[in-house]
Amino acid sequence: DIQMTQSPSTLSASVGDRVTITCRVSQSISSWLAWYQQKPGKAPKLLIYKVSILQSGVPSRFSGSGSGTEFTLTISSLQPDDFATYYCQQLNSDSWTFGQGTKVEIK
């Protein structure tokens, strides 16, 4: 099974900060990586797919990068609506795996 290691698990930041979340994968997954935002009581929301493509309607302050086994989600200037939990996901195989999640909290 493909393992995902996401870090940090919690991140305290202020509005306007640049925030980076990392996802490491146990084997190469080509470009089959997505990022989600989840708020309490809600379903995950697709932010980025195929490593770096912004889903329609997602603000341009979100960006994704990486290749092979290491991937990054960056929020260039944190906004109040961005305080949430973020997950990476691999879809390289017929089964999915998610990272453990990163909770972005207000500092």
Place this chain on the structure above:
Amino acid sequence: QVQLVQSGAEVQKPGASVKVSCKASGYTFTAYYIHWVRQAPGQGLEWMGRINPNTGGTDFAQKFQGRVTMARDTSVSAVNMELSRLRSDDTAVYYCARQGVDCSGVTCYPDYWGQGTLVTVSS
């Protein structure tokens, strides 16, 4: 517009089974896998398996093999997921999500999710 609408919350006793439904609308039902993902209270996302609504073929996470079944009803564009021999650690919100079968671009990714169904297992 694309919608995945799930059935309501359930409370079941340990050892029982639960069936959660996911009704699709706004797209060609047979062109997208339906996946099931669960989230225990305060925990992360866990993939359970998927069904191809066109063929009925299924794939399950090893953890759930033998305990989960998925079936589709193409007449009403719905998928049912049944989990048996419930334990207290099956208490979770269960989500369905779609993914294109012969996909390109964003359709290869779960762009639409159901609203979630809370299943509580308690004696």
